[in-house]
Amino acid sequence: NGAADASAAAPSGLASPTPRQPFVIGVCGGTASGKTTVCDMIIQQLHDHRVVLVSQDSFYRGLTEEESEHVEEYNFDHPDAFDTDQLLECMGKLKSGQSVNIPIYDFKNHRRCSESFRKVNVSDVIILEGILVFHDQRVRDLMDMKIFVDTDADIRLARRIRRDTVERGRDVLSVLEQYADVIIPRGGDNHVAIDLIAQHIRTKLGQHDLCKLYPNVCVVQTTFQI
Ligand code: ADP
Ligand code: C5P
Incomplete structure (x- = not known):
């Protein structure tokens, strides 16, 4: 791995160089374009490296009581729907070699699970995926490589209807109402x-x-x- 290679190359008697920072890949694309699937496939291929996947979805803000009452009016596809400062904090820690606790988002209730987190450990590669990961300059600046997953809108809609009705507790009408x-x-x-x-x-x-x-x-x- 990269960090091990760097320290192995240090001449004896000298302090070890700072471990190499993780390589950060940003993966963006429309809803249900296959971002997560592509990331999982990349991770499988890189099985001999430590690779972690961070989803922008994990940083969706939980809805307030008032917002929950008008959920059909809430725009989940707007940058403000995410807590980008928290995402930056987590990514910054991971980049500097610290493990972090990432929130777990519950799509069915539009809330974060208040008690549990996903612990993400130090890695050689961090993949950050999400519909708007290229929106904020500060997030883009973290990335060493940017990938855009492009899938036709009609295929994405078909996939989203199936996924959201099976996994995210939606009905077909509510998915269509969120669509253009x-x-x-x-x-x-x-x-x-x-x-x-x-x-x-x-x-x-x-x-x-x-x-x-x-x-x-x-x-x-x-x-x-x-
Ligand atoms: P995203 O992360 O962009 O929202 P996912 O990778 O989660 O997309 O895929 C969305 C849905 O489409 C999932 O239910 C997934 O199983 C399905 N899916 C992804 N890629 C394909 C594919 N090539 N063929 C059929 N279904 C797919
Ligand atoms: O996994 P995917 O990239 O498709 O997730 C992003 C999509 O999830 C957005 O298009 C957004 O409209 C939708 N979403 C939702 N309900 C939430 C949070 C996000 O329908 N509570």
Whole structure:
């Protein structure tokens, strides 16, 4: 391992050099893109090294009582949903060779388990995975290598529906409600999608104006997907 190699190379009679810092890999990607699966596979291949996996999900803030009452309005895909300062503290300790206790997050209750932690020991490689691990400059600065896991949105949605209904206590409707209304494949090349969206926005604006003119007339809201 890296630390052992470094001390073995120290000339006799001299103080041992500082052990090599762990190599940090950031793995980012959309929900259910396969981040955890990819990390597990990398860890299996590196079986002759000490590798630890840290998930950004572990640092989700627990919801307050008030937030729990309106959970359907809470945005779990926003950077503020995570306690990034705590993540930085844990990563900093791991990087400097200290073991840490990482919170355990309960997706079913949107809370952290108050009594138990996962102890993560010193390692040669730290893999940090999560949907927003490339968002904060301070977190990016910890990384020696960045990997993005890219999987089509429709495949991710299918996987997420299955996983969240089986493992995370959700129903299909709640998963769909957290999802985007419209997905545009091929970005700016997809002129048809952009025309349809512009048309839809115009229709919405027209309905909005109608509502202002005739507030007693109810206009039914619709959503559409391409
Ligand atoms: P992420 O960490 O990005 O949310 P996971 O690796 O946890 O993604 O995968 C999400 C779900 O999709 C899991 O239930 C996992 O078993 C499943 N999954 C991951 N990769 C594949 C694959 N290549 N084929 C089929 N299912 C997969
Ligand atoms: O494992 P994955 O990367 O998919 O986890 C992140 C996803 O979990 C986010 O897209 C977020 O919307 C969802 N999430 C949730 N409920 C929570 C916490 C996160 O649905 N309590």
